[in-house]
Amino acid sequence: MRAKLATSATRSAAALSRATGRGDGSVIGGRIGLMIDPNLLAELASGRQIVLISGTNGKTTTTRLTTAAMSVLGNVATNGLGANMPTGHTSALAKAGPTPYAVLEVDEHYLDQVLDATHPRVVALLNLSRDQLDRAKEVAMMAALWRESLAKRDIQVVANADDPMVTWAAQVAEHVTWVAAGQRWHDDSWVCPECGATIERMGDAWWCSGCTLHRPVPQWTVQHDGVVDPTGTYHEVKLQLPGRVNRANAATALAVAAHFRVRIADALARMTEVKSIAGRYAMVERDGRMIRLLLSKNPAGWLEAFDMADNVPTLLAINARDPDGLDTSWLYDVDFSPLRGRHVLITGDRAMDLAVRLTVNGIAFQHVPSFGRALASVPPGRLEVIANYTAFQDIRAELDRVN
Structure with missing residues (x-):
């Protein structure tokens, strides 16, 4: 009976979170269910x-x-x-x-x-x-x-x-x-x-x-x-x-x-039917530009992102909020040299940390205060976006608001 009650509460809390726009409910629902029945996951x-x-x-x-x-x-x-x-x-x-x-x-x-x-x-x-x-x-x-x-x-x-x-x-x-x-x-x-x-x-x-x-x-x-x-x-x-x-x-x-x-x-x-994963790799059209979103959270991930990204204008977005980790020193472990010769734009809460790193790596860049300004700064065509976790979510939310 406890497991059934906890399962019902999990579903209800998750549904309420989604209905009120507070999130997909995947965390709060499970948290409430486990409070009612600590053995619920095993059940x-x-x-x-x-x-x-x-x-x-x-x-x-x-x-x-x-x-x-x-x-x-x-x-x-x-x-x-x-x-x-x-x-x-x-x-x-x-x-x-x-x-x-x-x-x-x-x-x-x-x-x-x-x-x-x-x-x-x-x-x-x-x-x-x-x-x-x-x-x-x-x-x-x-x-x-x-x-x-x-x-x-x-x-x-x-x-x-x-x-x-x-x-x-x-x-x-x-x-x-x-x-x-x-x-x-x-x-x-x-x-x-x-x-x-x-x-x-x-x-x-x-x-x-x-x-x-x-x-x-x-x-x-x-x-x-x-x-x-x-x-x-x-x-x-x-x-x-x-x-x-x-x-x-x-x-x-x-x-x-x-x-x-x-x-x-x-x-x-x-x-082969899988097109994107939680917004990752998705191609979105906006103002005559085809935007692809790539999520990279650490040096190994950025190395792979550079391998995936085409040689087109590229926006790099960096935050350091709690889900990202607060330490941005990992930027010095990333070799940004594959970006040489591209039109590189940077944004995010910690864009200046990224600016210093790119300068050390000899990469020319343009700072933009927002994703919207980044779009206005590149010609119609392709735009690659490489972002860490919360910066990625910010850009996804902005695209979702318009589309």
């Missing part, structure tokens, strides 16, 4: 086959692609808007009602707690890198927490073989499927988490110079414009999402879906 997870997806970058996109792939089998509950802590998971499962499957994005700091509550069939580990320096754990510490959590469970893990931190954490699991998802950002994995020696790299291979830690042989590999499966068969991956990183996210989604016996062709067909 709602019971009877479902669950996938958890965690990592520093790419969680929301990989969750959306995995949900699409798994939808071949039936209804899938998911926290598709990115509320990735237990309150968000509770709200998502309550809203979905009884479904045979659930795919949940999990904040990397909460993975152990959510594993305890949901007893998933598969957990996918994407990557680990620095994020929100004022409050997030150091990367090796996060890897150690994951490793400790996985060592005590009999669980199927799908893990990125190209990230030494993820590999070290995942190798203690009894059942691991390795995905060669790539790792363009190396600055958080130069030192072996096992022994402290340097990580050496040559081509796709990496190994520790002081112990036995090394890149495992992957079963799934991103290759050119597609993915090679465990049988050696190549599958072209046609997504509406840009960049190699999203083909890597698709490879992880395919590896997860394969554990549920989803045919690769069926999974790929569903994934």
Whole structure:
């Protein structure tokens, strides 16, 4: 009875939040439900086959692609808007009602707690890198927490073989499927988490110079414009999402879906229908300009955003509000040189921090006080927007108000 009451309260609070325009209700609903029944997440997870997806970058996109792939089998509950802590998971499962499957994005700091509550069939580990320096754990510490959590469970893990931190954490699991998802950002994995020696790299291979830690042989590999499966068969991956990183996210989604016996062709067909994820990658027309929104929250994410962005006028937007993390020193870890030669505009609460960083990097830029002024400053055509979390949401809200 308590679980039923808590579930009803979760749905009602979430609906009220949406109706009053205070948000999508994915946090407040779960918070109220867990206050009534602290065991509600476990109750709602019971009877479902669950996938958890965690990592520093790419969680929301990989969750959306995995949900699409798994939808071949039936209804899938998911926290598709990115509320990735237990309150968000509770709200998502309550809203979905009884479904045979659930795919949940999990904040990397909460993975152990959510594993305890949901007893998933598969957990996918994407990557680990620095994020929100004022409050997030150091990367090796996060890897150690994951490793400790996985060592005590009999669980199927799908893990990125190209990230030494993820590999070290995942190798203690009894059942691991390795995905060669790539790792363009190396600055958080130069030192072996096992022994402290340097990580050496040559081509796709990496190994520790002081112990036995090394890149495992992957079963799934991103290759050119597609993915090679465990049988050696190549599958072209046609997504509406840009960049190699999203083909890597698709490879992880395919590896997860394969554990549920989803045919690769069926999974790929569903994934090609995904156009944007919570506004990310969306193309919006405004005043004769086609605007694409890219979300980047940390150095690794900005590196991938530069790879995705076309050589057109580019607006960079930076805030440092609570959801972003208050420390902007991470800007000095980003190499902005790929922007040389473009018309670069900057805006946001901390635009001046970004201005100093771009000056150091030798990047010419134009400061604009608002998104509207940015639009007026570029000719009709394409505009790329790369923003961190709250700056991204501000721009989305402005576009939504007009459209």
